[in-house]
Structure formats: C-alpha cells, structure tokens
Amino acid sequence: MERMKTLIASGKTPVARHYGPDKNKLTIKDKLLLGLSLSDYLAQAFRNPVNWIFAVIFAFGGYVTVTRFLFGLGYVTHSSYDYPWGLFLGFGLFTMVPLSASGFMLGTTVEVFGRHDFKPIERLALLNGLLGYLFAVIFLQVDLGQPWRLIYPMFVSLGPAAVLFLVAWHVATYLSVQVAELVPAFAEWAGMPKLKIFIKSIILGLTIAGIILSTLHQGALGALFTYAPGKVHPLWFSAPFQWFHYFCSSIFAGLCMLIVVSTICKKTMSWRCDSNFLDNLDRLTLGLAKGATLALITYLVIKIIAIAHDGDWGYLASGWGQWYMLEMGAGVILPMILFTISIRNNLAGLARFAALIAVLGIALNRLNTALFTFNWKLYQEIPHWREVMICIFVYSLYIVTYRFILYRLPILYTWKKDEEAVG
Amino acid sequence: MKAMNRRKFLKGSLLGGAAASVIGKSKNADAAATFGGYPEAMGVLVDLTRCVGCRSCEAACNKEQGLPAPAQPFDDLSVLDHKRRTSEGAYTVVNRYEIPGQDHPLFRKIQCNHCNEPACLTSCFVKAYTKTPEGAVIYDPTVCVGCRTCMVACPFYVPAYSYSSVLNPVIKKCIFCYDTRLKFGRPPACVEACPREVLTFGKRQDLIKIGNQRIKNYPDLYEDHIYGENEVGGTSWMYLSSAPFEQVGFDTDLGTQPILSYVKEFLTVVPMVLTIWPALFAGFHLLATRKDVQKKEEKTEKS
Numbered sequence: 067m068e069r070m071k072t073l074i075a076s077g078k079t080p081v082a083r084h085y086g087p088d089k090n091k092l093t094i095k096d097k098l099l100l101g102l103s104l105s106d107y108l109a110q111a112f113r114n115p116v117n118w119i120f121a122v123i124f125a126f127g128g129y130v131t132v133t134r135f136l137f138g139l140g141y142v143t144h145s146s147y148d149y150p151w152g153l154f155l156g157f158g159l160f161t162m163v164p165l166s167a168s169g170f171m172l173g174t175t176v177e178v179f180g181r182h183d184f185k186p187i188e189r190l191a192l193l194n195g196l197l198g199y200l201f202a203v204i205f206l207q208v209d210l211g212q213p214w215r216l217i218y219p220m221f222v223s224l225g226p227a228a229v230l231f232l233v234a235w236h237v238a239t240y241l242s243v244q245v246a247e248l249v250p251a252f253a254e255w256a257g258m259p260k261l262k263i264f265i266k267s268i269i270l271g272l273t274i275a276g277i278i279l280s281t282l283h284q285g286a287l288g289a290l291f292t293y294a295p296g297k298v299h300p301l302w303f304s305a306p307f308q309w310f311h312y313f314c315s316s317i318f319a320g321l322c323m324l325i326v327v328s329t330i331c332k333k334t335m336s337w338r339c340d341s342n343f344l345d346n347l348d349r350l351t352l353g354l355a356k357g358a359t360l361a362l363i364t365y366l367v368i369k370i371i372a373i374a375h376d377g378d379w380g381y382l383a384s385g386w387g388q389w390y391m392l393e394m395g396a397g398v399i400l401p402m403i404l405f406t407i408s409i410r411n412n413l414a415g416l417a418r419f420a421a422l423i424a425v426l427g428i429a430l431n432r433l434n435t436a437l438f439t440f441n442w443k444l445y446q447e448i449p450h451w452r453e454v455m456i457c458i459f460v461y462s463l464y465i466v467t468y469r470f471i472l473y474r475l476p477i478l479y480t481w482k483k484d485e486e487a488v489g
Numbered sequence: 490m491k492a493m494n495r496r497k498f499l500k501g502s503l504l505g506g507a508a509a510s511v512i513g514k515s516k517n518a519d520a521a522a523t524f525g526g527y528p529e530a531m532g533v534l535v536d537l538t539r540c541v542g543c544r545s546c547e548a549a550c551n552k553e554q555g556l557p558a559p560a561q562p563f564d565d566l567s568v569l570d571h572k573r574r575t576s577e578g579a580y581t582v583v584n585r586y587e588i589p590g591q592d593h594p595l596f597r598k599i600q601c602n603h604c605n606e607p608a609c610l611t612s613c614f615v616k617a618y619t620k621t622p623e624g625a626v627i628y629d630p631t632v633c634v635g636c637r638t639c640m641v642a643c644p645f646y647v648p649a650y651s652y653s654s655v656l657n658p659v660i661k662k663c664i665f666c667y668d669t670r671l672k673f674g675r676p677p678a679c680v681e682a683c684p685r686e687v688l689t690f691g692k693r694q695d696l697i698k699i700g701n702q703r704i705k706n707y708p709d710l711y712e713d714h715i716y717g718e719n720e721v722g723g724t725s726w727m728y729l730s731s732a733p734f735e736q737v738g739f740d741t742d743l744g745t746q747p748i749l750s751y752v753k754e755f756l757t758v759v760p761m762v763l764t765i766w767p768a769l770f771a772g773f774h775l776l777a778t779r780k781d782v783q784k785k786e787e788k789t790e791k792s
C-alpha cells in the first residue's frame with residue numbers, strides 16, 4: 067500500500083496507542099479510520115489499485131452469489147447427483163480448514179510448550195486460523211441446501227454417530243475458542259484491559275481445548291471420505307489412515323500458510339508491522355520451516371505406509387499413480403528438500419518459496435480427494451463457471467476482511483502502553 | 490495463586506474427562522453395534538432374466554409418488570438407448586445392457602436397495618434417515634440441512650437432490666412406498682405393476698431362499714450369486730442375473746462390510762483423543778515450563 071507509506075512520510079503515524087499525536091484520546095472511529103480523516107482514508111483507499119480489482123470481483127461475484135440464493139444451487143452448479151460436493155466444499159472447506167491449522171499450532175508452541183520466542187507471530191497465526199474457519203463456514207453456508215438449518219445438528223435433530231456431527235460441533239466450538247484467543251488483541255485496541263486479563267487466566271485451557279478440537283475435526287474431514295470407499299481413488303483413500311493423513315498434513319499446511327501470509331504482510335503492509343515482527347520474521351520463518359519439515363517427513367512416511375498396508379502399489383503404475391506421484395513429489399518431497407536446504411543455510415527466502423509450494427500441494431491433495439479422483443470409475447466433473455466465480459468472491463471477501471483486521475488490531479505490531487504515549 | 494490455578498485446571502480437566510467418557514461411550518455403542526438387519530424386514534427379489542424393459546415399474550412409481558411427468562412418455566423405449574440413474578424426477582429407472590455372447594439384452598431396474606445398514610443413514614448428522622422394521626429406508630425432509638453427505642456415502646449412487654428448489658431443496662429417493670403401501674403390508678407400486686413377475690415381494694429371508702432355489706433349479710441360466718445378499722452388509726432389494734453382474738452395471742467391488750465399518754477406524758480414535766489429550770498436553774506444558782517456574786520460585790525466595 068504505497069499511499070500509506072506516503073502518508074507516513076508526510077508525518078502521519080499509524081495508530082498503535084490510545085492517544086493521537088497531539089495527546090488527544092482516540093475514539094473508535096479514529097481507530098477505524100487508522101487515525102486519518104474520512105477524506106484522507108477514502109482517498110488512500112481509492113488510489114490503491116488492488117481495491118479496484120476487488121471492486122470488480124465484488125460487483126460481479128457478489129451478483130452471482132446473490133443469484134445462488136435467489137435461484138438455488140441448480141443455477142450456479144451443474145446440480146450433479148454423482149458429485150454432490152463441488153468447489154464450495156472441495157476448496158472452501160477441505161482446503162481452507164487445514165490451511166487454518168496455524169492457530170492451534172502456534173497456540174500450542176507458545177502457550178503449552180512455552181516457546182515465547184514465537185510470540186511475535188502468534189497472533190497472526192491465531193487470526194489466520196480464525197478467519198480461515200469463519201470463511202470455511204461461509205463457504206459451507208453457500209453450499210448447504212438449506213443454510214438456515216445450520217443449527218439443526220446442534221439443537222433440533224441430533225445424529226451423534228455421524229462424522230459430520232463431530233465436524234459441526236468441533237468447528238463451532240473451535241470458532242468460539244479462536245475468538246476468545248484473539249480477544250486480547252481486540253481488548254488492547256478497544257481499551258478494555260479487564261477483558262484481556264480474563265482471557266489470559268484461561269489461555270492454557272483454551273489452547274488445550276484447541277488442540278483436542280483440531281486433532282479431531284482435522285482428522286474428521288479426512289474421515290468423511292471413509293464413507294465413500296469405492297468412490298475415492300485407492301491412492302487417496304485409506305480407511306485406517308485417512309484421518310491421520312488429514313491431521314498430519316494440516317500441521318505443515320497451517321505452518322506453511324502462516325509463512326506465506328507473514329511474507330505477504332511483510333511485503334505489502336510493512337508500515338503496519340513493528341520491528342518486533344519484522345526483525346524476528348526471518349528467524350521465525352526458519353523456525354516454522356523446521357516444524358513443517360518434521361510434519362512433512364511424517365506425512366510422507368505414513369502415506370507410504372498406507373499404500374503398503376492397503377496393498378495399493380499396483381496403482382502407482384497407472385495414470386492416476388503418476389498424478390499421485392506428482393502430487394507427492396511436487397507438494398511434499400520438493401518443499402521438504404527446499405526447507406532442509408533453507409534451514410541448513412539460513413535462507414528465509416527459500417523457505418518462503420517452499421512454503422508456497424507446500425500450500426499449493428495441500429490444495430491439490432484436498433481437491434484430488436474431493437473432486438479430481440472422486441468417482442474415478444465414472445466421469446470427470448468440471449465445475450460450473452458460476453461456482454468458480456462464487457469461490458473467487460468469497461475468497462476475496464476473506465482477503466479484504468483479513469486486511470481490514472490486520473490494518474487495525476495489534477496483530478503485526480505491539481500496542482503501546484498508555485504511560486509511554488502520554489509521557 | 491499458583492496452586493489455585495493448578496487446582497482449577499485439574500478440576501477443568503476432570504470435568505472434561507468425565508464428559509469425554511460419556512460421549513465416548515455413546516459413540517462406541519453406536520459404532521460397535523453390528524446390525525444384521527431386522528428379522529421381519531421385507532424385500533424384493535429382482536430377476537433380470539425375466540425383465541423385458543417395458544418401464545411399467547417406472548410409470549407406476551411416477552404415479553404413486555406424484556412425480557412430475559417425464560420429458561418422454563413411459564412407453565417411449567428410446568430412452569433405453571443411454572444409461573440413466575435415479576434423479577429427483579425418477580426414483581426408479583431401467584437400463585439396457587448388451588451382453589457379449591447373448592442374443593438378447595438384459596434390463597436392470599435401479600432404485601434404492603434399502604440396505605440393512607444404510608450408509609446414508611449412518612452418515613447423516615441430523616438423523617434424517619430411518620431404517621424401519623419393515624425394511625424401508627425412509628427420509629425426513631423436515632430436518633435435512635442439505636449437506637448431501639448421504640449422496641457421497643451411498644455406494645449405489647441412489648439419492649438425488651432437488652437442486653432447482655430455492656427454499657426447500659431435499660433428498661429424493663425411493664422409500665419402498667413406505668407411507669402408502671409397505672406400512673400396511675402391501676407391496677410397492679412397481680412390484681404390483683410389473684407384468685412379467687420380475688419383482689418378487691416378500692420377507693427378505695424368504696427371498697434369499699427363493700433366489701437360491703431358482704439358482705439350484707436352473708444352474709445354466711443364473712449366475713451363482715444373489716447380488717445384495719451380502720453386499721455392503723446386505724440389502725432389502727436383491728438381484729438374480731443370467732450374466733456376470735459387472736456386465737449388467739453392478740459394482741462388484743463393494744465388499745460385504747457395511748460402509749460404516751470403514752468409518753469406525755476413526756470413530757474409535759475420538760474417545761481416546763478426548764480423554765488422553767488434555768492430560769498429555771497439560772503434562773507437556775508442565776515439563777516445558779518447569780525452568781520458568783523454578784526461576785520464579787528462586788526470585789520469590791530471594792526477595
């Protein structure tokens with residue numbers, strides 16, 4: 067955001083305390099406008115070319131999304147009986163959720179294992195988790211036939227033996243846990259210190275709840291496919307290992323997504339980051355890369371064990387097998403090697419590149435399971451263009467919400483104490 | 490203060506553990522029940538050797554269930570030129586299969602097979618499905634959220650969805666004419682309409698005997714297998730064929746385990762994680778932060 071840099075150069079400072087430069091107490095409105103006047107704020111927003119791209123996406127994609135609710139799912143999808151789940155779940159749920167595992171990973175690292183050196187990036191990890199889950203639920207709401215019945219599995223008609231029942235409850239509970247974990251950032255910004263103290267007193271409980279819920283629902287998303295043993299290609303299906311494949315891959319997915327997001331923050335909103343974030347980022351990136359590498363090697367091993375256990379070696383020679391080996395080679399082994407090189411040689415940049423590949427690899431894996439290799443004995447379904455458009459729309463909404471919060475709440479910077487500001 | 494925290498924490502994890510064990514138990518009970526089907530369940534034996542593809546069953550189903558009129562009338566047999574599946578407008582369809590080495594084709598009627606342990610039922614998180622003691626798998630549209638997991642789970646690709654409906658899209662599938670006929674002990678509309686006695690309605694256990702008898706009497710005519718006797722835990726609708734079943738469009742790789750048995754591997758993990766994780770990670774926390782705690786204690790001693 068070049069405009070923000072010019073404003074800073076002209077003497078404006080981004081809001082990071084309750085008091086303005088002339089020692090007046092800032093209102094919530096001032097904070098929402100980043101300490102700028104309304105006209106200044108709008109001017110900088112209008113001059114940002116990225117916003118124009120979003121405007122086009124919102125105008126067109128918003129229209130298509132509205133038509134889904136006006137004319138039904140049949141208007142925006144191919145209404146397939148054979149492929150009941152399309153991009154909304156294949157991408158929106160099955161890909162977004164593992165990429166949002168960062169919240170519980172960093173929560174565990176800092177709060178449970180006491181690695182306070184990861185603190186500068188903890189809040190970004192929590193926010194990445196919260197927003198990923200929130201928008202996964204929004205994707206789900208677009209996909210559900212009757213979204214207004216979302217609470218039925220909770221209160222109206224309960225089917226507790228179903229895997230999706232577990233997913234529904236855990237995602238709902240985990241969303242509230244993640245909101246609570248981010249309350250301190252909001253409390254600092256809004257000036258509610260008591261709220262922050264309360265959350266701090268229960269943070270260990272929250273974090274452990276997060277681990278339990280994450281283990282189970284990340285695994286449960288994989289277990290959902292064990293309902294379709296004949297439909298998912300055997301190389302992407304393993305009844306005993308499916309849940310562990312999904313859980314284990316969510317570990318590196320979350321860590322790699324965090325590396326990618328922190329890189330974007332550093333490149334596009336360095337004005338909002340403080341030295342605590344920027345100066346530590348290379349070290350933290352390599353730390354996250356270490357964790358991701360351990361998860362990658364574990365994942366690779368259990369993937370191979372699953373093939374051996376199920377006796378699927380023969381499939382590797384088929385066309386599907388080559389596709390599988392491409393996914394594993396490019397999405398798992400390559401980032402693993404690149405991470406190792408980057409850790410050994412202290413190359414944060416290479417680790418960032420490897421993280422991006424691993425994120426794309428996870429997306430490919432989830433789409434392979436949910437769409438590409440699903441019904442491998444039937445025909446291939448190509449999503450309707452309106453379905454693609456709605457996905458782009460909801461994902462853009464996700465990015466803009468993400469940016470809105472990062473600009474304001476103390477995620478990438480540390481909130482300055484009142485005494486420092488006044489004094 | 491520290492002791493207080495610890496006590497609070499212990500209390501919390503105990504509560505969590507108790508809750509988890511309750512949940513764990515109910516889950517296990519649901520998951521571990523191996524259900525062979527209701528003993529009095531009814532079924533239908535479909536004898537493909539008798540079917541001539543007249544589509545009378547399709548017409549009867551359409552009328553009985555009040556489905557919309559089809560694009561092509563039921564006496565138009567040209568629809569048999571391509572393979573069809575069940576849809577929101579047709580709960581049963583007949584397909585034609587040319588059999589290599591046979592001078593006449595075989596016709597296969599497709600509808601819900603009404604499994605003993607239905608995958609749709611076990612995958613449903615709002616309990617919209619019920620397997621009735623009469624053998625029907627029925628569906629309650631008033632609780633359905635529209636997640637369509639049942640469509641993913643059904644190994645026979647049977648449930649369809651009324652995607653075109655904006656306000657009330659629901660699952661559409663054969664319910665064995667439960668509301669209008671089966672409940673009163675009467676055969677479904679398609680069975681009554683069949684002019685060739687392709688469909689035999691009766692107790693599932695008797696149908697297996699009848700099927701085996703036919704195979705025994707005409708071993709040259711029939712394949713030595715009743716499709717549905719054991720497939721995915723057994724189904725109420727079963728088939729006899731004169732051609733290998735895979736040549737008549739059947740999936741012969743489904744195995745004899747109910748779909749739920751593939752999911753159990755995960756369901757057994759759930760109570761373990763719920764009970765072990767809290768103590769395990771709390772332990773990790775105490776180990777990982779013991780140096781910090783020691784430092785703090787030393788500080789307080791000094792001061």
